[in-house]
Amino acid sequence: MKTSKHIAYASIFIALLLITQYFTAFFANQFLTGLLVNLILTVSVLKTGLKTSLFIAAISPLSAFILGIGPKLPPLIPFIAISNGIFVSLIYAGLYLSAKFSNDGIKKTFSTALGALIAACIKSLSLLISVYFMLPLIINLSPSQLKTVVSAFSFIAAAAAFAGGLIGLSLADLPPFKRDCD
Numbered sequence: 374m375k376t377s378k379h380i381a382y383a384s385i386f387i388a389l390l391l392i393t394q395y396f397t398a399f400f401a402n403q404f405l406t407g408l409l410v411n412l413i414l415t416v417s418v419l420k421t422g423l424k425t426s427l428f429i430a431a432i433s434p435l436s437a438f439i440l441g442i443g444p445k446l447p448p449l450i451p452f453i454a455i456s457n458g459i460f461v462s463l464i465y466a467g468l469y470l471s472a473k474f475s476n477d478g479i480k481k482t483f484s485t486a487l488g489a490l491i492a493a494c495i496k497s498l499s500l501l502i503s504v505y506f507m508l509p510l511i512i513n514l515s516p517s518q519l520k521t522v523v524s525a526f527s528f529i530a531a532a533a534a535f536a537g538g539l540i541g542l543s544l545a546d547l548p549p550f551k552r553d554c555d
Contacts, residue, residue: 407533415541430457
């Protein structure tokens, strides 16, 4: 039963991810796309647990590339997948830690926001570091090209990850989003 739930939820979240990426491509708005993708990743953690969410996190940059909305450089795909994996892992860890404050609303709210902020910052930092230091080892980029790629994963990406994580985590206590799987 648990496995069929995971498969069903994974299918739903992958479909949502594809639909979101496809339709937000028309707006060409990195913040909107990032917010919605990180929201889907966060809710996937709530509904499926860590293993399935890691799979969904890895699929995200590949599907974005296939849909032509980014990343424009194929060598970026593993870096984005890893940073998404870091994000869902930290969201999962944050859920575990915030469960300790389930009786205290203020502490739980603060820990939820702090968890989303930490997950977003570490995700963005890991992506920036890998893009800045490792990508040039794989492909030859001019300084201006590297600056463009790094700027794509700057403050806007971190803010989108934080907003998506925060909105997703704020849904955690609503019945349709309550944790079903671990």
